[in-house]
Amino acid sequence: MTSAFETWQLFAHGRVQGVGYRAACAAQATTLGLGGWVRNRVDGTVEVVASGPIEKLDALRLWMAAGPPGARVICVEVVTVEVQSFEGFGWLPTV
Numbered sequence: 001m002t003s004a005f006e007t008w009q010l011f012a013h014g015r016v017q018g019v020g021y022r023a024a025c026a027a028q029a030t031t032l033g034l035g036g037w038v039r040n041r042v043d044g045t046v047e048v049v050a051s052g053p054i055e056k057l058d059a060l061r062l063w064m065a066a067g068p069p070g071a072r073v074i075c076v077e078v079v080t081v082e083v084q085s086f087e088g089f090g091w092l093p094t095v
Contacts (some may be wrong), residue, residue: 006085007036007042007051011077012064016046019070024087028063032056035086047095051084 012021029036029050034057036050048077050060067073 003054004081005052006054007049007081008057008061009079009081010048010050010061010064012043012046012048012067012073012075013040013044014067014074014075015072016054017044021046021071022091024068025060025064026072026091027071029060029089032059032063034060035089036084037090037092039092042094045048049084051083051086 005021012066017040022040025038025048028046029038032052034050034052038046038048048060048064050057061078063075064076065073087091
C-alpha cells in the first residue's frame with residue numbers, strides 16, 4: 001500500500017547553520033527519494049520544501065529533528081503546502 005504524495009515546507013530552528021545541516025539534509029532527502037530543496041534563512045533557520053510519499057516526508061522530519069553532528073535542533077515546524085513536483089533535491093540561496 002502506497003501513501004499519498006504531499007509537499008511539506010519544514011523549518012528547522014536551533015543551531016542549524018554552520019554545522020553542515022543543509023548538505024546532510026539534502027543527502028538524507030536524496031536517499032529517501034524525495035524531491036525539493038533546502039536553504040538557509042537570515043533568521044538562522046533552515047527551510048526545506050520536500051515532495052514525496054508521507055512516510056518518506058515523515059522520515060525526513062524525524063531526521064531534521066536530530067540533524068547532523070554539531071547541530072542542536074530546538075524544533076521543526078511542518079506546513080503542508082500545495083503539491084509540487086521536483087527533479088531531484090537541491091540547494092537554494094539564502095533568503
